Amino acid sequence: MILYYAPLEGLTDAIYRRVHREMFPGLTKYFMPFVSPSRALSFTSRQLADISPAENAGVPAVPQILANNADYFLDMARALRDAGYAEVNLNLGCPSGTVTAKGKGAGMLKDLHALARFLDRVFAHSALPISLKTRAGYESVDEFAALLDLFVRYPAPEWILHPRTCRENYRGSPHRALYAEAAAKAPFPVVYNGDVFSKADYDGFLSAFPEPYGLALGRGLAVNPALGRELMGGPPLTLQDLSAFHDRLYYEYLKHWPEHAVVGRMHGVMHYLVQALSCPPPLLRALRRSTAVQEYTDAAARLFRESALRENIRFTFPPPEGEGL
Ligand SMILES: Cc1cc2nc3c(=O)[nH]c(=O)nc-3n(C[C@H](O)[C@H](O)[C@H](O)COP(=O)(O)O)c2cc1C
Incomplete structure (x- = not known):
């Protein structure tokens, strides 16, 4: 099974990806949190470090672009090609209000004509193959059929589908049947993404959709960094794994x-x-x-020393009363 780390902006930066790769190898790709190019392609030094190939050495990391301006997208794709990347991912899924208000991310799913114009241009001129990461619609899943008809026209190497609408944000359950629809119709592989937080979730997904091309895992891996290893038949997370992962990350950030x-x-x-x-x-x-x-060093050390691993580890939102950070 192909397993990816879905991008989590504010969490899965280059340091995190490197440490995760080192300690829990086996995921096929790590999608980077989005970069949003401007005319001058100006970025902060941290953003530049994050996408630099040197900082991602040894990690199969795929950069992601959030843009509704085809020229900015194309300039960025060229820069990423020159830096040595082989694929770029287009973010058509971010539901954040500040992003969609600018007509970016999932905001691009609102206007199919504008989206088609954008996709026509970027697919015709991109220096790199463009994979897609999308939601299943803006307001309603009724929009999905038309979106599917649109996406299948382009030579994308693959499509990561999180089958919720932008409006749903993370509420309710993903509309998994839409994944099957997309996988049946698309001429390229479709990767499922959404709410697979544990081995039980994974088994449940596979019993409904026995042969997915692959899965992208986000919050499940953020809670349980060994989730991919477990899904691939390896040992489940241990307390030692978790505290070693924490300590290594902390050490790298401090460095x-x-x-x-x-x-x-x-x-x-x-x-x-x-x-x-x-x-x-x-x-x-x-x-x-x-x-x-x-203070943090002491508090974290004590927490790992005096806590136990849960029986059924999974991401929960909101966390149970009194148990969140
Ligand atoms: C904090 C956070 C940040 C995210 N950042 C990005 C991002 O930069 N690009 C993107 O395509 N998706 C982003 N996502 C969406 C995730 O990649 C994923 O599609 C979503 O969490 C559903 O998968 P999951 O249920 O396995 O977590 C983000 C989600 C969260 C919760």
Whole structure:
């Protein structure tokens, strides 16, 4: 089974991807969180580091572009080709209000004529093959048939489908039947994405859709970094795995980032990892309140020492009362 790490902006940056790859090898690709090019292709130094091939050495990482301006997309695709990448992914799925208000991400699914004009241009001129990552519609799944008719016209190497609409955001359940529809009709492979958070979810998915081309996992991997290993028949996550992953990530951020940025980032990492643990509430509170590096170091060490791994690890939103970070 082909398994990908779906992009999680604010979490799966180059450092995270490298550490994850090193400790839990086996995923076929890591899709990078989006970059949103402007006319001058100007990026912050952290954004540049994140997409630089040197920072992604040894990781099969695919850059993702969020753009509704075909020229910006094409310039960026050229720059990525020159940097050595072999594929670029187009974000047609981001549901964030600030993104869709600018007509980007899932906002591009609203106007099929404009989307077709954009796709005609970028597919005709792109320096790199363009894979797609989309939602199943903007307002309603009734839009899906027309979207499917549109996408199948383009020579995409693959399509990652998260079958919720933009309006649904992450509410309700993904419309999995739409995945089967897409896989049956598309001339290119379709990768399923959405709410596969555990081995039980995976088995449930496979019993309904026995031969998917592949799955992209997001929040499930953020909570359980060994989820891919387990789905491929390897051992499930251990407490030792989780604390070693945390410590290695923390060490790498401390090595590369200013201290003041590290604790904030680690809170973001722990927002997910604590869902794999049964933590005494006072320890969670201490972690949440930590602001200085030493405070965080002590709180995290104590948390891993005094917590147990949960029985049925899975991402839950919102986290049960008192158990979130
Ligand atoms: C915090 C967060 C950040 C995300 N960032 C991106 C992104 O940069 N690009 C993208 O295509 N999808 C992004 N997504 C969507 C995920 O890649 C994925 O499609 C979604 O979480 C559903 O998969 P899951 O149920 O396995 O998590 C993000 C989702 C979350 C929760």
